Amino acid sequence: MNKWLAIDWQAIFIPSMPVLELVVRGSLVYLALFSVLRFLPSRQLGTLGIADLLVVVLFAEAAQNAMASTYTSITEGAILVGTVIFWSYFLNWLGYKIPKFQRFLNPPPLLLVKNGQLINRHLQRELITEEELMSQFRQQGVEYLADVKKAYMEADGSISVITNNSIQPSK
Known part of the structure; x- marks a missing residue:
């Protein structure tokens, strides 16, 4: 009965792999998926924008892995979610600041x-x-x-x- 109630707080919050590795993994996946989705025909995406769709999918995946203990800590899932938020914001910010980059993010009509x-x-x-x-x-x-x-x-x-x-x- 004690095993059911015992909580390993260190395993929940302490990452089992280096934080930088999590950030690099999250960045590579985000940028690779963004690049692939950018060049698919638009009709396949419906009314969601590319970045919106990508953020939803990656959030779900990162959060699911953290909740299902695929990672060994919640912190790892939070780091991946934070990395996805960073890239989403950064690419939108870059598109706002550099109009030519905006054409890459959102193709013209x-x-x-x-x-x-x-x-x-x-x-x-x-x-x-x-x-x-x-x-x-x-x-x-x-x-x-x-x-x-x-x-x-x-x-x-x-x-x-x-x-x-x-x-x-x-x-």
């Missing part, structure tokens, strides 16, 4: 339709069929392709549509 004409090479690059695109248009109240002046795939995977009869700003 991709033109899919211009003046009612599909740009097939862009659709192919993002793995979007004409039927899927038309479904998106219908959801936004656009029935015919000819009514679309421009349609863009945004960085978050959503489709924005400008129709021919859009209200023009007054001059």
Whole structure:
């Protein structure tokens, strides 16, 4: 019965591996996954941004390992979570300070339709069929392709549509 109630406080809070190794491991995983996800087609990500998706996945993994005692201490899980937070913040800060880097973090909108004409090479690059695109248009109240002046795939995977009869700003 005593074994059930005994707590090894040192094993809970003292890391079993060097802190720097945890930081390096967390950094390498974050940067590798970020790079891979950045170049996947946007439609695969839905409405979550790349950094948001990555942070959620890595938080879950780091926290799960700490709670399930895959690591030998909670401190190791906290260090990994802190490393993920650091890289997420740092990359966003870098994108804010350096506009060219922002284009790497969040790709510019991709033109899919211009003046009612599909740009097939862009659709192919993002793995979007004409039927899927038309479904998106219908959801936004656009029935015919000819009514679309421009349609863009945004960085978050959503489709924005400008129709021919859009209200023009007054001059």
